Amino acid sequence: MIIVFDYKRTTIIIVNMESGITTKRRTVDNIAISYTGIFDTEILSVLAKEIEGTLSPDDKVNKKVFKIFIELAQNIAFYSLEREANNEGGDTGVGTMVIKNFDDHYVFSTGNKTTMENIIPVMEKCDNINSMSREKLREYRRLQRNMPAGEKGGGNIGLIQVALTASNPLEYSLIKCPDGTYFYIISVRIDKE
Amino acid sequence: MEDIHIEGVHEAFFTPTVNFEVATGHCEIAGESYLEETSKFYARLLDWLRRYMSTVKGSLTFDFKLSYFNTxxxxxLVDILDLLKNYQNSGAEVTVNWYYDDSEEELEEVEDFILETGLDINKIPME
Known part of the structure; x- marks a missing residue:
């Protein structure tokens, strides 16, 4: 799959290499970059390049958005309920990423399918993170970093990092899908300097 | 034991540049660290350090020059710093320099590594 943008960034062109099908989608409502599909290595690197290189003229802002992208995209790859086969013989999560561009800030959002059972602890983590001062959050990150690898709650440190990088609260919402599963959206605001 | 030289790569994943020298005890991790198999990559570096500490027993100068690393x-990185702290506690000469991108957030990050590991780290803004 190849994703490109036209020069005005109003259209996303998605080329599926296997089927040869080209899809064009108009971006709407301040959308700078949007993507829905598998969050595999290849796609992540294309999206990462877009964010790192061309999102904003300010490299510091691009780096912040990039850091947030890496952590949240990995969560989709690992934990999304909806999965697709990847090139390595395993499967990778499917989800959505949207970056909106406003005058003085960006809003970075990701969304993926989940179950109520799996998402309740994540929402509690977000509430917990949002209730902390920056100092407390840094202390919490130090604590989480010393937890042995693979321990439950490893996803924690990613969310803490997102909150610290953005310096803004983690906003989330949950939409009930017709099939009884849920679509979980997490958004964070990144101020332009 | 042999030196470690790893050329940094910026592709789908980002491999940091690594130079560990037995003769001088000079170690450097630079560039960007976002790996497919993070633990496996760093296990080799940790293993090298443990062997150096137990067989060469020389001084160590460690330069971290990372412009990006994921969580x-x-x-x-904390595992490496813990190892360096233990080595220092055993009486070895250890110098750690951390070059950070000039931003408040990254300075905080170094300060947190210091608090977390109890190791003295020289904070140096990156050029």
């Missing part, structure tokens, strides 16, 4: 990498 998985940061856990492994």
């Amino acid at each position: 998985s990498s940061s856990k492994c």
